[in-house]
Amino acid sequence: MQPMIDTSPRPAAAPTPAPLLDIRNIEVVYDDVILVLRGLSMEVPKGAIVALLGANGAGKSTTLKAISGLLKTEDGEVTRGEILFDNERIDGIDPDKIVRRGIFQVMEGRRIVSDMTSLENLRLGAFTRKDNEVSTDIEMVYDYFPRLKERTGLAGYLSGGEQQMLAIGRALMARPKMILMDEPSMGLSPLLVKEVFAIIRKINRDLGVTILLVEQNARAALSVASHGYIMEQGKVVLEGTADELRDNEDVKEFYLGGAGDQRKSFKNLKSFKRRKRWL
Ligand SMILES: Nc1ncnc2c1ncn2[C@@H]1O[C@H](COP(=O)(O)OP(=O)(O)OP(=O)(O)O)[C@@H](O)[C@H]1O
Numbered sequence: 001m002q003p004m005i006d007t008s009p010r011p012a013a014a015p016t017p018a019p020l021l022d023i024r025n026i027e028v029v030y031d032d033v034i035l036v037l038r039g040l041s042m043e044v045p046k047g048a049i050v051a052l053l054g055a056n057g058a059g060k061s062t063t064l065k066a067i068s069g070l071l072k073t074e075d076g077e078v079t080r081g082e083i084l085f086d087n088e089r090i091d092g093i094d095p096d097k098i099v100r101r102g103i104f105q106v107m108e109g110r111r112i113v114s115d116m117t118s119l120e121n122l123r124l125g126a127f128t129r130k131d132n133e134v135s136t137d138i139e140m141v142y143d144y145f146p147r148l149k150e151r152t153g154l155a156g157y158l159s160g161g162e163q164q165m166l167a168i169g170r171a172l173m174a175r176p177k178m179i180l181m182d183e184p185s186m187g188l189s190p191l192l193v194k195e196v197f198a199i200i201r202k203i204n205r206d207l208g209v210t211i212l213l214v215e216q217n218a219r220a221a222l223s224v225a226s227h228g229y230i231m232e233q234g235k236v237v238l239e240g241t242a243d244e245l246r247d248n249e250d251v252k253e254f255y256l257g258g259a260g261d262q263r264k265s266f267k268n269l270k271s272f273k274r275r276k277r278w279l
């Protein structure tokens, strides 16, 4: 009798694809002395929207600047660990070279050029490109944000929401593989937050752009993200799928419950301490 062992060749398990962005245990120091990121690790799969959440001063913007290379402009430095994009080290590289590799950061507070028109701002976003499809892409941005086409005056006169749309539009003009967005909801009415996030989701789906989304508005961010990280004092303290985070009692209390500025530290929570596996 044949042994009941299946010896037929099996296909090897599909290897998990390497994440597009892989941050490994980085430390970031400003002015040679101020340690802000203390061993932060996170991954962003290709094509995903990942949310990075946390209270004021947690180090969210610092994380984005470490990725985009903009830390250098603030006398900051990655002093430990590594950042890989498309399997290549990018920490320590100049910001314009990082843009050329395909990462574009939309800064906190919609840093558009206020004494230029929307159109000029959009053209600025294409500064690394040498192809002749810039006009086509400007039309594409206008399709996403029709209001920008109507406003022909200086960008400084646009409303907060329109400036946010212009900042996102300008990022698209670089044809990036990945966009880093720093608090796109800041200063917007709930209705506009909905509108901007719907467009973020659409851009991700239509163009396949990978997005790392920094937010204090956890509800809005988790409504579009597939995965999220919560950071506190320069470290990730919790991570999971968007559903897991939304259902997590501590996240509910501190980030979804409208606790506002009254929220305490995650680390002080009894229920949080019990879950050592997250630490
Ligand atoms: N250029 C800098 N020089 C020195 N310290 C800095 C610099 N930028 C940020 N920091 C410090 O690093 C810490 C994290 O700041 P960061 O801006 O990354 O936080 P954040 O999570 O983005 O906060 P927020 O939600 O308020 O935007 C803060 O304590 C801040 O004071």
Ligand SMILES: [Mg+2]
Binding pocket: 060, 061, 062, 108, 182
């Ligand atoms: Mg910030």
